Amino acid sequence: MQTTANAAQQALLPSPNPVQLLDPTGAEVEQHGTVRDYAMPDAGRLRQIWRQMVIGRRFDIQATALTKQGRLAVYPSSRGQEACQVGATMSIHPTDWMFPTYRESMALVTRGIDPIEVLSLLRGDSHCGYDPIATHTAAQCTPLSTQLVHAAGAAYGEKRRGRDSVALAFIGDGATSEGDFHEALNFAAVFEAPVIFFVQNNKYAISVPLSKQTKAPALAYKGIGYGIRAEQVDGNDPAAVLAVMDVALEHCRSGKGPFLIEAHTYRLDAHTNADDATRYRSADEVTAWLDRDPIARVEAWLKSRGELNDDIVAATHAEAESLASDLRDRMNTDPTVDPMSLFDNVFATPTPQLEQLRGMVQAELSAEAQA
Amino acid sequence: MTVTMSGALNAALRDSLEADDDVIVFGEDVGTLGGVFRITDGLAETFGEERCFDTPLAEAGIVGFAIGMCLTGFRPVVEMQFDAFAYPAFEQITSHVAKMRNRTSGRVGLPMVIRVPYAGGIGGVEHHCDSSEGYYAHTAGLKVVTPSDAADAYSLLREAIDDPDPVIFMEPKALYWSKQDVELPSQRPGFGEAVIRRTGSDVTLVTYGPSVPMALQAAEAAASEGWDVEVVDLRTIVPFDDETVVESVRRTGRCVVVSEAQGFAGVAGEVAARVSERCFHSLQAPVLRVSGLETPYPAPMLEKTYLPGVERVLDAIARLQWDDVPDLSHEPAAAVSRG
Numbered sequence A: 001m002q003t004t005a006n007a008a009q010q011a012l013l014p015s016p017n018p019v020q021l022l023d024p025t026g027a028e029v030e031q032h033g034t035v036r037d038y039a040m041p042d043a044g045r046l047r048q049i050w051r052q053m054v055i056g057r058r059f060d061i062q063a064t065a066l067t068k069q070g071r072l073a074v075y076p077s078s079r080g081q082e083a084c085q086v087g088a089t090m091s092i093h094p095t096d097w098m099f100p101t102y103r104e105s106m107a108l109v110t111r112g113i114d115p116i117e118v119l120s121l122l123r124g125d126s127h128c129g130y131d132p133i134a135t136h137t138a139a140q141c142t143p144l145s146t147q148l149v150h151a152a153g154a155a156y157g158e159k160r161r162g163r164d165s166v167a168l169a170f171i172g173d174g175a176t177s178e179g180d181f182h183e184a185l186n187f188a189a190v191f192e193a194p195v196i197f198f199v200q201n202n203k204y205a206i207s208v209p210l211s212k213q214t215k216a217p218a219l220a221y222k223g224i225g226y227g228i229r230a231e232q233v234d235g236n237d238p239a240a241v242l243a244v245m246d247v248a249l250e251h252c253r254s255g256k257g258p259f260l261i262e263a264h265t266y267r268l269d270a271h272t273n274a275d276d277a278t279r280y281r282s283a284d285e286v287t288a289w290l291d292r293d294p295i296a297r298v299e300a301w302l303k304s305r306g307e308l309n310d311d312i313v314a315a316t317h318a319e320a321e322s323l324a325s326d327l328r329d330r331m332n333t334d335p336t337v338d339p340m341s342l343f344d345n346v347f348a349t350p351t352p353q354l355e356q357l358r359g360m361v362q363a364e365l366s367a368e369a370q371a
Numbered sequence B: 001m002t003v004t005m006s007g008a009l010n011a012a013l014r015d016s017l018e019a020d021d022d023v024i025v026f027g028e029d030v031g032t033l034g035g036v037f038r039i040t041d042g043l044a045e046t047f048g049e050e051r052c053f054d055t056p057l058a059e060a061g062i063v064g065f066a067i068g069m070c071l072t073g074f075r076p077v078v079e080m081q082f083d084a085f086a087y088p089a090f091e092q093i094t095s096h097v098a099k100m101r102n103r104t105s106g107r108v109g110l111p112m113v114i115r116v117p118y119a120g121g122i123g124g125v126e127h128h129c130d131s132s133e134g135y136y137a138h139t140a141g142l143k144v145v146t147p148s149d150a151a152d153a154y155s156l157l158r159e160a161i162d163d164p165d166p167v168i169f170m171e172p173k174a175l176y177w178s179k180q181d182v183e184l185p186s187q188r189p190g191f192g193e194a195v196i197r198r199t200g201s202d203v204t205l206v207t208y209g210p211s212v213p214m215a216l217q218a219a220e221a222a223a224s225e226g227w228d229v230e231v232v233d234l235r236t237i238v239p240f241d242d243e244t245v246v247e248s249v250r251r252t253g254r255c256v257v258v259s260e261a262q263g264f265a266g267v268a269g270e271v272a273a274r275v276s277e278r279c280f281h282s283l284q285a286p287v288l289r290v291s292g293l294e295t296p297y298p299a300p301m302l303e304k305t306y307l308p309g310v311e312r313v314l315d316a317i318a319r320l321q322w323d324d325v326p327d328l329s330h331e332p333a334a335a336v337s338r339g
Helices: A002-012 A043-068 A082-091 A105-110 A146-160 A179-190 A219-226 A238-253 A283-290 A294-304 A310-331 A339-343 A352-370 B005-019 B043-047 B059-071 B083-097 B133-137 B150-162 B209-223 B242-252 B267-282 B300-306 B310-319
Strands: A097-099 A167-172 A195-201 A229-234 A259-264 B002-004 B023-027 B052-054 B075-079 B113-118 B143-145 B167-172 B179-181 B195-198 B203-207 B229-233 B236-238 B255-262 B288-292
Touching (some): A002 A229, A043 A082, A043 A105, A043 A238, A043 A294, A082 A105, A082 A195, A082 A238, A097 A146, A146 A167, A146 A179, A146 A195, A146 B083, A179 A195, A179 B059, A179 B083, A195 A219, A195 A238, A219 A259, A339 A352, A352 B242, B002 B005, B005 B023, B023 B059, B059 B083, B083 B113, B113 B150, B133 B143, B133 B167, B195 B242, B203 B209, B209 B229, B209 B310, B229 B242, B242 B267, B267 B288
Parallel strands (some): A097 A167, A195 A259, B143 B167, B203 B229, B203 B255, B255 B288
Antiparallel strands (some): B143 B236
């Protein structure tokens, strides 16, 4: 009995060190001390993630620039976190659910959602520019961790419907301190809901470093207490992210319940344009992480294998540039929002009180138009 | 047949589960135990644990889980066990449940019901007797419903479950065991329709949920003193039935709003303001409120002092100054003779 119990506990343990398949130079590394075997993704998938990361980064830089031009109210950059956002997203199917936060713009672009719809929330023309049901993608969540419980419920709902669909839910390191994180893990585990909780540990919650966020040796260890299998991965290693996602998805799809991934990565930019990151971290620290660039890493591997050449690199960057310029153009027009739409979606059918207010605003607008 | 409010609520859940496979009931203790108030009694037995099940003890989790299940087409009915126990779910309710239709431009509706046994009068210990309807009514996007008898409990709960929007269903605990002669299924007026529980010509008592029976008692007592009192039961706080309330007060010219919740910044204040705005020229006296005190809900031994009762309602009616010019310079209650 003792042995069985130990085996069950051991099976939940994450690897003592983050899983890494490619080192920062792009050289393949032996898996040291990992609990499970992780297969190197094939070259085709690595080309795909490289390409999508190049596009994602260009999108991110463009969005940051749009903030400076006053086109976006705010933009939380995810530059440096490309392997996490792109890798996790491209691993799931269109019928799987995604539960993003406000920082997952790059993941949404990877999902195939029109970049201009991705930016609606931050531009301020709508709280969610895309159709969550049609895209199986929940509205970007601004409160921290609250969407994780929705992910558990949706995953359980899909399971009850007999459908083979998982939910991929993103959060950052700071959000693991919120109560809903713990309630979500517990619910998902108890109901064996097929959810992947993907924690992007980017080291800071605005200015608060991980050391002040938790005493846990790794965020992945938080899975064990809930009976959830967990893994930690080098979040700047695109190959490792794909490999760990494969294992997590297989785990979820085979009915074994939720999976927790802690991806160790770094937010190269400030929390948002409203934040001054120089107040809480050193330039040396940022530089050190620039050397662990996920795009350069997989690009080096692909080139060393003859899977990528300068022509393809140039063509892909041109494609990314064209996406950015297209986005710039489309964002240069002011969106028009009908003021009367204020009353449209409070309830399926407006209450008499809302109708009264609608009448008041309509009269105000008519008076303005006539003036 | 004689039906208790708790029996009517149980029947409404039963009939909804029967009528629609997507309806599911979950929460803490709702399965095997049948809920601490037995409102879900026998549902797990009849419909199986797939349709009525226990969850971990976590209110935010229960409500958030329900949101996720709505995304896959279910219609969850969740129980919060006690009013103040729902506060951990407040963020889920206000940030997501109330706003989901709006933040997704109408693409995601949340057809869920959050059942909240609320209010006092049962000798409950701390955190078991709050009147929390004001928090929910103050949040755009939530319908807030509170029945006062068994027939309405059945009818309004069925409608709440069928509603495409989230409904906070406030159940007055003190009335769970109140009995009524009624045939179920009962068909009553829908959301947004107040009903006149007692007609009268001198003053309108506007009230809801747990305070309705007390308001009716007060009206009877007032009759013996020659005051003909009308009692309006709101039934739904959101949507609010301005029409019935306004029509009644314009006819009687006097209005007292009766509610167990504290008066300051509450539903009673909202009703009083609306009546003042719309009935100003018909009013013979200011609109008064009789409500819970502005103190935390007290220990059971002080409950009677805290809760608005017949005497306070009668004092308020007296303060409406039947004859001559209203004189509101005095302090309420004791200073007024009702003779």
